[in-house]
Amino acid sequence: MIKKYIRLFKRFIVISFNQVYVFRFEFAMLLVHLLFNFSFIFIFWYTLLSIIPIFNGWQFSELALYTSIIFLGEGLGGIFFGFRDLPSKIIEGQLDKYLCRPINTLIAVLFEQVSIIYFLEQIIMSILLIILILLKYKISVSFLSILISLTVLVIGVLITNFIYGILTFLCFWVGRLEVVRELIMQLTGFKQYPLTIFPQKIQLLLTYVIPVAFVSYYPTVFLLEKQEMTLVFVFKLLIYLVIVFSVFVSVWRYGIKRYESNGG
């Protein structure tokens, strides 16, 4: 079973690579695109730190690291990119072609949509950038802090994308709801800035309701050892993951039963 999915995943990587590589110009532009994505956030921080000397206890090097970790999380979350267009597929009855395939419908939908090469490039570049920042600014991190940071990041990516998935699956019942979904997910914009600049209530919202702090703030503070990892935190994180995953699976199962293949 797992072998089958690994083989399938490899095929999707090959297809994704060919889709991009067939247009050489496009392939080169992808790399430039990634460089741009990184550069304008760095320019933002550079400018802001030229106005105020220190940003709530964060120096430029730490904020650069913070941004790179966000990009790494986005790269890892790329696998869930297919959620974006899923409402259209459900409403227009396009799920039929996935339902009649001998593989998990959700995996088929997600794998087909994702530009694996783009996200792989993003992951590799984020890791390189993190290493570069650590070396250039002589920031020392322990193996344990790397491990903790990476674990929190991966769990955070799963939690936020499961929430995004749950909101997406609601379209099985209510039809088009992209505006509401995007409205809620607008909160993810808050992850670009360290959690502590916001009022306490917003901090709680960003940690427990739309937990974007798990894909930005916490992985960075654990990596830089600005905050200690506690057992309570681990417990909360795991409980949160289990609850969100259970809801995610249940909503998908109930939702797919309601699918009526309009015009499919």
Added chain:
Amino acid sequence: MIIKYLRIAKVEFEKTKEYFLNFIGQIIYLPMQFLLIYFLWKFVYSYNSQIGNYSFNDMIEYYLILTIVQSAIMPVGIITYEEWNDINQGNLNLYLSKPLFYPFYLCYRKIVLFLWNIIFGILFLIFANITILPWLKITLYIYNISLFILSSFLGFMIMFNLFFIVGTLTFWVENVLTLRDNVWNMIKIFSGEILPIAIFPSFIKKISVILPFQYIYYTPISVLQGKLTNEQLLDSIGFQIFWVIFMSIISLIMWKKGSVNYTSQGG
């Protein structure tokens, strides 16, 4: 000649229901965006009461006007995709066989959308100024609103030409969509979308001066905020006109050369 374009405008106005929903959609997102901007800048201004020639209120006002200009100008970004699609799918045949000039047709349709969104944007600004954000004290006179619409329109034309040029490259390189995304990113940095150009470090300001991007958002916003002296205002609008003419010439030359090479695939 005029009648057919009036008919196109009528068709576009028929679609205003959809535009209206889009506009409402953007308005719904506004409180969330503003919450983020408000907290960020409140924090930054707790260190400095003035950044460049921007007070805290000026900064919030800047992003509010930016949202309105974006809602009017941003839809033009789809031009590249439409052009890329028409060329690669062979749909261009349809337009070439009609008594229409394709580049003008594309531009004209988006002008209708621009006018719709900018008018609604200004009405929203007036409403916000009176009701929900009176503390911002945005100065709105017919004089600066008129100049703002003119400057926004010139910004719109610069943006149109940029994306039209990228779309026309499809004649030679087939896939231009990531190049388009890169143009988006350049606009993001140098147009004043992330931060007002005036507060950027000097090296970015120097680069912005020689590029057309700041005339897309930053200039119209500065016009409405009254940040420009009369001399600067004339210079800025003059530069906007220069870029529109210059880029229109490039667009037309490229279109002429590219459309000669066009071979219809699947059309």
